[in-house]
Amino acid sequence: MDLDLGAVRAFVAVADARFFGEAADVLGLSQQAVSKRVARLEADLGTALFHRTRTGAELTEDGAAFLVNARALLALADQSVALLRSRHRALRVDVLSSRIATNEVVRDFHASVPDLEIETVRSKEGLRAIAPALVRGEIDASFARVTGELDEAVAHAPAYADRMHVLVGRRHPLASERQVPVAALRGMTAWMPGLASPDTEWAEYYRHFTARFGVHMDASGPNFGLDDDVERVAASADVISLVGERMRVPWNPDVVQLPIVDPVPVFPFSLLWHRQNRHPALPTLISYVRRHFRPLDASTHWLPAQDRPGFTR
Known part of the structure; x- marks a missing residue:
C-alpha cells in the first residue's frame, strides 16, 4: 500500500489543530478537502484515526500510534525536498557585514567563478547565530572567528587573517x-x-x-x-x-x-560549513579558501594563543 503524503499531512494538521476547519486554514484547503483526505487515509489503513465530537477531533488509539510515524514520514519527505531544492539555488554565504574582509574574500572568490550564483547574507551577529543557522540549513557557509566548542556537524578551516x-x-x-x-x-x-x-x-x-x-x-x-x-x-x-x-x-x-x-595584530576568520551540506558549489568555495590561505609568521604577527593553531607556522 502506498500512502498519500497529502492525506498524511492533513491527518497531522487535524491532530494538531483538533478541528477540521482550523486544519483546513493551516493547509490552505477547504474543510471538505481535508475531511476527504483523512477519510481516504482511514480507508487505506483500515482503521479510524479520529473520534469526531462536538469538542473537536480526538485521536483514537490507532490514531495516536500512527501520529508518531506520520510526523517522522513528513519530516523525512520535507527534508528530502529541501535537500534537492538546495542543490538548485544560489550558494548562501554569511559574510557578517558588507564592509569587512570576509565580504571582500567572497567578492574575490566570485571573480574566479563568475558564472556561479552566490547570495550573501549579512547577519552581523557572529558565531552565536552562525553555527545554529548552518545546522538548520539556512546558510551554506559563513565566516567567523571560531571560539569554544562547535556542533560536531560544523566543520571549519582558516580562511583569512585581517591585519x-x-x-x-x-x-x-x-x-x-x-x-x-x-x-x-x-x-x-x-x-x-x-x-x-x-x-x-x-x-x-x-x-x-x-x-x-x-x-x-x-x-x-x-x-x-x-x-x-x-x-x-x-x-x-x-x-x-x-x-x-x-x-x-x-x-x-x-x-x-x-x-x-x-x-x-591580526583578526582570524575561519570558513564554516555543515559537513552534510551537499550544495554542489560548496566544495568549490572550500577549495578556494584553502588554496589561498597562507599561514602567518608567528614571530611577526600576533593573535590570541587559542587562534594560533592553523593560522601560524
Missing part, C-alpha cells in the same frame, strides 16, 4: 606616521562602540588584545555605524579607532588609516 590598522584624525600626534608600532598605542583608548555586546567573538578578541598591549577599549555610546565612527575620529585630536586592513572605511579627508606593526 589591524588604526584610524586617527589629522590633528592626532600619530597622523604623520607611515605605520605605528603597537607599543606606541599603549595607554591609549580606542573608541569601539561595536564592542558593546560582550559575548561576541570580536569583543573577546579585543579583551585579549587589551591584556597583551595595554590599549583600552571604550564601547560607550550608541553604535550608529562606521560612518559615525569615522566622523568622530576626524573631529578629534585624541580619539582613535581600530579597523581591519580590508575593511571598507568611508573616505574622510580628515582621517588617516595606519598599519600597526611590531608585531602585526
Whole structure:
C-alpha cells in the first residue's frame, strides 16, 4: 500500500489543530478537502484515526500510534525536498557585514567563478547565530572567528587573517606616521562602540588584545555605524579607532588609516560549513579558501594563543 503524503499531512494538521476547519486554514484547503483526505487515509489503513465530537477531533488509539510515524514520514519527505531544492539555488554565504574582509574574500572568490550564483547574507551577529543557522540549513557557509566548542556537524578551516590598522584624525600626534608600532598605542583608548555586546567573538578578541598591549577599549555610546565612527575620529585630536586592513572605511579627508606593526595584530576568520551540506558549489568555495590561505609568521604577527593553531607556522 502506498500512502498519500497529502492525506498524511492533513491527518497531522487535524491532530494538531483538533478541528477540521482550523486544519483546513493551516493547509490552505477547504474543510471538505481535508475531511476527504483523512477519510481516504482511514480507508487505506483500515482503521479510524479520529473520534469526531462536538469538542473537536480526538485521536483514537490507532490514531495516536500512527501520529508518531506520520510526523517522522513528513519530516523525512520535507527534508528530502529541501535537500534537492538546495542543490538548485544560489550558494548562501554569511559574510557578517558588507564592509569587512570576509565580504571582500567572497567578492574575490566570485571573480574566479563568475558564472556561479552566490547570495550573501549579512547577519552581523557572529558565531552565536552562525553555527545554529548552518545546522538548520539556512546558510551554506559563513565566516567567523571560531571560539569554544562547535556542533560536531560544523566543520571549519582558516580562511583569512585581517591585519589591524588604526584610524586617527589629522590633528592626532600619530597622523604623520607611515605605520605605528603597537607599543606606541599603549595607554591609549580606542573608541569601539561595536564592542558593546560582550559575548561576541570580536569583543573577546579585543579583551585579549587589551591584556597583551595595554590599549583600552571604550564601547560607550550608541553604535550608529562606521560612518559615525569615522566622523568622530576626524573631529578629534585624541580619539582613535581600530579597523581591519580590508575593511571598507568611508573616505574622510580628515582621517588617516595606519598599519600597526611590531608585531602585526591580526583578526582570524575561519570558513564554516555543515559537513552534510551537499550544495554542489560548496566544495568549490572550500577549495578556494584553502588554496589561498597562507599561514602567518608567528614571530611577526600576533593573535590570541587559542587562534594560533592553523593560522601560524
